[in-house]
Amino acid sequence: MKRSYAIVGTGGVGGYFGGRLALAGHDVRFLLHSDFEYVREHGLSVKSHSGDFALPSVQAYSRVEDIGPVDVVVVCLKTTSEGLLSTMLPPLLKPTSLVILIQNGIGVEAEVERLVPGARLVAGLAFICSAKVGPGKIDHQFYGNINLAPYNLSPDDLTVLDEVAEEFRASGVPIKVMDYALARWKKAVWNMPFNGLSVLLRCQTDTLVAEPAVNLVRDLMREVVHAAQVCGAPDLKESFIDAMIESTRQMPPYSPSMRLDYDFHRPMEIEYLYRRPISMARAAGCEMAKMEMIEQALSTIEAAKL
Amino acid sequence: MKRSYAIVGTGGVGGYFGGRLALAGHDVRFLLHSDFEYVREHGLSVKSHSGDFALPSVQAYSRVEDIGPVDVVVVCLKTTSEGLLSTMLPPLLKPTSLVILIQNGIGVEAEVERLVPGARLVAGLAFICSAKVGPGKIDHQFYGNINLAPYNLSPDDLTVLDEVAEEFRASGVPIKVMDYALARWKKAVWNMPFNGLSVLLRCQTDTLVAEPAVNLVRDLMREVVHAAQVCGAPDLKESFIDAMIESTRQMPPYSPSMRLDYDFHRPMEIEYLYRRPISMARAAGCEMAKMEMIEQALSTIEAAKL
Numbered sequence: 001m002k003r004s005y006a007i008v009g010t011g012g013v014g015g016y017f018g019g020r021l022a023l024a025g026h027d028v029r030f031l032l033h034s035d036f037e038y039v040r041e042h043g044l045s046v047k048s049h050s051g052d053f054a055l056p057s058v059q060a061y062s063r064v065e066d067i068g069p070v071d072v073v074v075v076c077l078k079t080t081s082e083g084l085l086s087t088m089l090p091p092l093l094k095p096t097s098l099v100i101l102i103q104n105g106i107g108v109e110a111e112v113e114r115l116v117p118g119a120r121l122v123a124g125l126a127f128i129c130s131a132k133v134g135p136g137k138i139d140h141q142f143y144g145n146i147n148l149a150p151y152n153l154s155p156d157d158l159t160v161l162d163e164v165a166e167e168f169r170a171s172g173v174p175i176k177v178m179d180y181a182l183a184r185w186k187k188a189v190w191n192m193p194f195n196g197l198s199v200l201l202r203c204q205t206d207t208l209v210a211e212p213a214v215n216l217v218r219d220l221m222r223e224v225v226h227a228a229q230v231c232g233a234p235d236l237k238e239s240f241i242d243a244m245i246e247s248t249r250q251m252p253p254y255s256p257s258m259r260l261d262y263d264f265h266r267p268m269e270i271e272y273l274y275r276r277p278i279s280m281a282r283a284a285g286c287e288m289a290k291m292e293m294i295e296q297a298l299s300t301i302e303a304a305k306l
Numbered sequence: 307m308k309r310s311y312a313i314v315g316t317g318g319v320g321g322y323f324g325g326r327l328a329l330a331g332h333d334v335r336f337l338l339h340s341d342f343e344y345v346r347e348h349g350l351s352v353k354s355h356s357g358d359f360a361l362p363s364v365q366a367y368s369r370v371e372d373i374g375p376v377d378v379v380v381v382c383l384k385t386t387s388e389g390l391l392s393t394m395l396p397p398l399l400k401p402t403s404l405v406i407l408i409q410n411g412i413g414v415e416a417e418v419e420r421l422v423p424g425a426r427l428v429a430g431l432a433f434i435c436s437a438k439v440g441p442g443k444i445d446h447q448f449y450g451n452i453n454l455a456p457y458n459l460s461p462d463d464l465t466v467l468d469e470v471a472e473e474f475r476a477s478g479v480p481i482k483v484m485d486y487a488l489a490r491w492k493k494a495v496w497n498m499p500f501n502g503l504s505v506l507l508r509c510q511t512d513t514l515v516a517e518p519a520v521n522l523v524r525d526l527m528r529e530v531v532h533a534a535q536v537c538g539a540p541d542l543k544e545s546f547i548d549a550m551i552e553s554t555r556q557m558p559p560y561s562p563s564m565r566l567d568y569d570f571h572r573p574m575e576i577e578y579l580y581r582r583p584i585s586m587a588r589a590a591g592c593e594m595a596k597m598e599m600i601e602q603a604l605s606t607i608e609a610a611k612l
Contacts, residue, residue, distance in 0.1 A: 197603075203612055212606055212609055213606040215602060216602035219602070290598075290599040293596040293599050294599075296525070297503075297522065299518045300507055300513065303517070304507075304516070306513070
């Protein structure tokens with residue numbers, strides 16, 4: 001049996017990973033919105049630091065009903081559209097379908113479970129710098145691996161997940177399968193400081209890993225580590241902070257996704273990047289004071305259009 | 307005996323209060339820097355919500371040595387120039403001179419005591435919106451009262467301070483004399499949230515007293531009140547927070563002084579508005595987490611010229 005994939009949201013992330021799978025010959029169906037006509041006609045082209053490639057013809061769709069049920073749904077939507085999944089997911093699901101949520105933040109699986117009861121969910125943590133730079137045009141700048149973390153899978157689902165992971169790997173996408181809470185919170189250690197501060201301070205990662213900002217970044221990361229430890233990821237250690245700072249220092253100056261959202265006047269992912277983890281940590285007895293201040297400042301920026 | 311005054315720093319604050327004293331006929335000697343020539347020739351003119359006035363001729367000086375010892379030194383310099391006082395104050399002092407420090411922040415008296423041992427210091431908390439809008443031109447927008455708070459005065463000094471306060475009052479400047487720590491920390495309840503946030507969020511007071519920012523402002527004020535309670539001002543109560551929010555809501559949209567410093571590329575008063583009170587509170591066992599984050603963000607803005 002050839003496995004079918006639906007890519008829900010063909011932007012920098014969905015376009016790149018879906019493109020890799022399609023390039024390797026998999027059945028990949030791309031859901032598109034504004035770029036649908038263009039991509040149906042011209043396909044996708046990917047400029048990538050791990051090798052450029054073009055897909056002159058791809059399976060392009062503008063409606064989930066036309067895609068139909070698939071084996072694997074890869075959700076690459078911003079969490080600011082999370083509510084849409086209650087209507088978008090069901091037409092794509094067979095009883096055995098896996099849903100990989102390549103989305104930022106904490107609490108997205110719980111929300112999708114609420115919206116689509118029974119869906120078999122996998123967290124997808126993408127470590128990638130990639131952006132859509134025009135219709136059907138993806139610019140993949142660096143990194144490009146995924147951590148998959150099963151959220152509510154049965155033993156049978158887990159076997160399927162391993163096969164899916166192997167298909168990604170064989171397509172040129174490094175994949176690790178790991179513990180759910182650990183995976184989500186590890187990503188949050190990077191996401192929570194860098195996304196918010198890059199908006200608040202109108203700067204890029206290079207400024208944030210330099211003195212004096214790096215002290216604030218460390219404080220914020222420490223809050224995330226402490227929250228993680230009481231929220232199901234006791235194995236996340238403070239030593240991870242140095243690794244994150246160091247790997248960010250190796251990157252060229254980078255604008256995190258929330259900074260791009262801010263710059264392009266798109267809604268920011270404040271809910272899942274900040275509000276949910278902060279309230280989850282609080283419920284577990286852990287205050288994230290500085291993180292809460294970022295949330296309050298971002299909410300002000302959004303409300304007052306600053 | 308006619309009491310002599312020196313105004314050290316003839317900007318929006320020094321120009322207004324010194325101008326009121328001079329208008330009432332007192333011996334007031336103004337220290338000027340860039341505006342010295344202009345003011346010597348044309349005097350001061352003050353546009354004021356409590357009545358415009360002009361002083362076509364004032365005692366203008368460019369060097370403290372030319373002013374000589376006076377009875378009362380009123381320091382209206384930014385704390386970013388605090389170090390200058392070690393050389394500027396001594397030529398102005400008689401053994402009995404009072405030094406009123408109309409400056410923002412916490413810890414300025416301790417610093418001046420270190421720089422000029424033996425100086426008789428009074429904290430001056432100005433509640434005023436006033437700016438220098440051109441050489442010798444002051445625009446006084448609203449408020450205009452001072453709280454004076456003796457720092458290290460003898461009983462004889464206190465008697466003199468009461469007379470000085472009376473001379474201010476008779477000149478049209480409402481004055482209260484009050485407890486030192488309470489006076490400084492009360493001002494900090496307003497200063498610490500509004501100054502930093504107006505820079506960080508590039509907004510004015512009106513945005514900060516509206517939802518959702520006002521929740522952050524309240525959190526920050528609560529940190530100041532708790533710090534005050536362990537730093538010598540146990541009588542400062544949380545109920546003061548509502549009063550501060552309410553009175554700020556009565557003001558027209560306003561840019562606090564740090565926002566003006568930021569906009570005009572002047573150094574910001576981070577040291578005395580944030581670092582000193584935060585470390586004083588920490589030494590007393592009280593963490594000001596969100597306030598520390600403001601300090602870290604402002605330090606980054608200053609260091610990276612954001």
